[in-house]
Amino acid sequence: MELRQLRYFVAVAEHGGFGRAAESLGIVQSAVSTQVRRLERQLGLVLFVRGARQTVLTAQGEALLPQARTVLEAAERTRTLAAELAGGSAGLLRLGPVRGPGERTNQLLHRLADDTGAFRVALRHVPAAERLRLLSDGQLDAAFVRGEAVAPPGVSLLEAWQDPLYAAVPTGHPLAARPTLTLGELAELPLRLVERPANPPFHDLVTGLLDSAAGRRAPLGPRFTTLPETLAAIASAPAPSWTVFYEVTGLPDFPGITVRPLACPALTTWLAVPEGPPSPALRRLLAAMPSTRV
Template structure:
């Protein structure tokens, strides 16, 4: 059974004849008659009573006409949905996510909902290497990544930029600085997670220190934020650098200061070339959400 046969069937039923249906469809009458006979053979029923000059639906034809109209309407809906998917107005955006900072992702997804309300987002949290692999293989349409200087086989499009913060003892002289500089902080032991846990962030900090003309003094490793801040407040003088994920955590004995000259950029990793429509909508949403850059 073909959709054109159903269209011919509906046209003949509505026009009351093969000739008028052929005119409506802009084809020859013989083509209409031939396709209707094929449809009747396939279905095993007679659709029209041809015993009079005007063609009438048979009993089977009357019963099948609403079904044919419903099938044609469903096919038209499929075409419309496919067109919307092509333009990115509808479909699924498979996005690799990151945690925070702050409300950035919530604002981004809210803006996306405004620009493309019928576009659904399937958010997946994966380790950064798995996120990038999933984009390369097509498992994800795009992925958010932080502090990554390059990703072979992918393009990195900047989405937003966040300040980085230094945490140091509140009674240290540098705590009086509103935005301490890296070269001054470098005299203190730096609590930084091992490189294998987060290579992009580790490299961002250590290379920024070296660019500032300072070699980092290794301190105890960064474990998680609350534990590290507690150790800075109570132990020997040291410092750490972090980005705000859920709000700056106040802690007695620790000063939190934005670092001068060092920020963290979050990128959207995509395949090279013109981005697909859902990704274009996401980039438009990032611009309209007025995320810091």
């Protein structure tokens, strides 16, 4: 059974004859008659009583007509949705965001939002290394990663944005009096840094910059847990230490802690995408990020 046959069947039923149905469809009458007879043979039904002046539906034809219309309407909806998917006005974007998600990501989601609900964004919150793996496996359409990211085979990294880095030191330490801090000045203080498995790109970026500034491997302090817990530990510990972070929801205001900007390269956030021509959903994401560049 073909959609064409159902369409011809409905046209004959609505126009009351094969000739008028053929005229409405813009084809010859014999084509309509042939396809309707084929439909009848395939279904094992007699759909019309064919008269000299009028063609009318049989009881079987009357019963089949609503279902035929439903099938044709569903086919038309499918064609419309396929066109919208191909054009990017509808669809699903599977996106791996950075933690936070941060104001930039929120603004991006607003720009991607569709009042009709035809285009949706599904966020997958997983560690950076897992984001890149899921992207390589085709389970994500795009993913954000921060810091010294290494693209796996088949993945390209596009620069999305940059964030300044900040240092948090004890308020009583002499470095707290400086308006801006350098990594060279901080190199003698133990650093409370997120462990590498939790965020390899950020860990590698900071340790690489710090070791380069110190000319040797800089000392690491106690383990970083969460930012509030780490700031509390820095403020109360008898031995001075520090931590480094990027702004997510505003700079912290914590008793006994002074936050200063770091005079070092900013932290880059990358948009990881599959190599090759972008999908319609990915084209829509890229259009919402005009500053994104290779």
